[in-house]
Amino acid sequence: xxxxxxxxxxxxxxxxxxxxxxxxxxNTAFDYFPWYQQFPGKGPALLIAIRPDVSEKxxxxxxxxxxxxxxxxxxxxxxxxxxxxxxYFCAASLxxxxxxxxxxxxxxxxxxxxxx
Amino acid sequence: xxxxxxxxxxxxxxxxxQVTLSCSPISGHRSVSWYQQTPGQGLQFLFEYFSETQRxxxxxxxxxxxxxxxxxxxxxxxxxxxxxxxxxxxxxSGRQGSVQYFGPGTRLLxx
Numbered sequence: 230x231x232x233x234x235x236x237x238x239x240x241x242x243x244x245x246x247x248x249x250x251x252x253x254x255x256n257t258a259f260d261y262f263p264w265y266q267q268f269p270g271k272g273p274a275l276l277i278a279i280r281p282d283v284s285e286k287x288x289x290x291x292x293x294x295x296x297x298x299x300x301x302x303x304x305x306x307x308x309x310x311x312x313x314x315x316x317y318f319c320a321a322s323l324x325x326x327x328x329x330x331x332x333x334x335x336x337x338x339x340x341x342x343x344x345x
Numbered sequence: 346x347x348x349x350x351x352x353x354x355x356x357x358x359x360x361x362x363q364v365t366l367s368c369s370p371i372s373g374h375r376s377v378s379w380y381q382q383t384p385g386q387g388l389q390f391l392f393e394y395f396s397e398t399q400r401x402x403x404x405x406x407x408x409x410x411x412x413x414x415x416x417x418x419x420x421x422x423x424x425x426x427x428x429x430x431x432x433x434x435x436x437x438s439g440r441q442g443s444v445q446y447f448g449p450g451t452r453l454l455x456x
Binding site: 270271273275278337338 | 435
């Protein structure tokens with residue numbers, strides 16, 4: 230019930246291409262879905278997040294698509310750059326009682342490599 | 346505004362010892378969460394504190410404990426260390442009902 234499944238485990242894309250990472254969740258109570266980017270030796274950094282009342286959110290080259298009925302959401306990176314090479318994690322949380330999103334359930338991560 | 350800081354950044358311990366890790370949240374953030382990151386298990390939630398109270402707890406043995414102080418700084422303690430406790434321990438802070446921002450982590454190696 231608490232799982233978030235992420236695919237693919239690794240992804241290789243050419244510079245300028247589109248990177249797509251998918252996640253599926255089980256718990257329909259989740260109401261907050263962030264994506265994090267992590268570089269080696271660093272902590273995860275928030276990239277973009279979405280709530281289930283929105284089907285798509287775009288910030289620069291990054292877009293989240295959300296399908297509530299299928300319990301799936303995905304990250305699209307347009308015009309992928311070598312500097313985007315990192316590990317990407319999807320996550321889900323529920324805002325229990327309107328207090329916090331402090332308990333995140335993470336996907337297993339996707340190692341993205343963008344070739345120049 | 347300064348980010349989440351964690352100390353120490355690296356730590357080497359031996360089996361059976363105990364360890365205390367420290368986290369200073371972003372100023373104004375009262376929620377602090379801890380996560381364990383390993384290659385095999387990924388990112389796993391340990392516990393969350395808000396205003397000195399533990400609000401959520403993950404599925405970890407009682408050897409893992411934490412606390413939060415009145416200034417929102419937090420510590421986590423692992424007693425009787427096992428080899429499998431070797432991991433990157435991440436702290437995240439946030440405002441009430443807001444996103445979580447992660448620190449750089451403490452890398453713990455248990456020999």
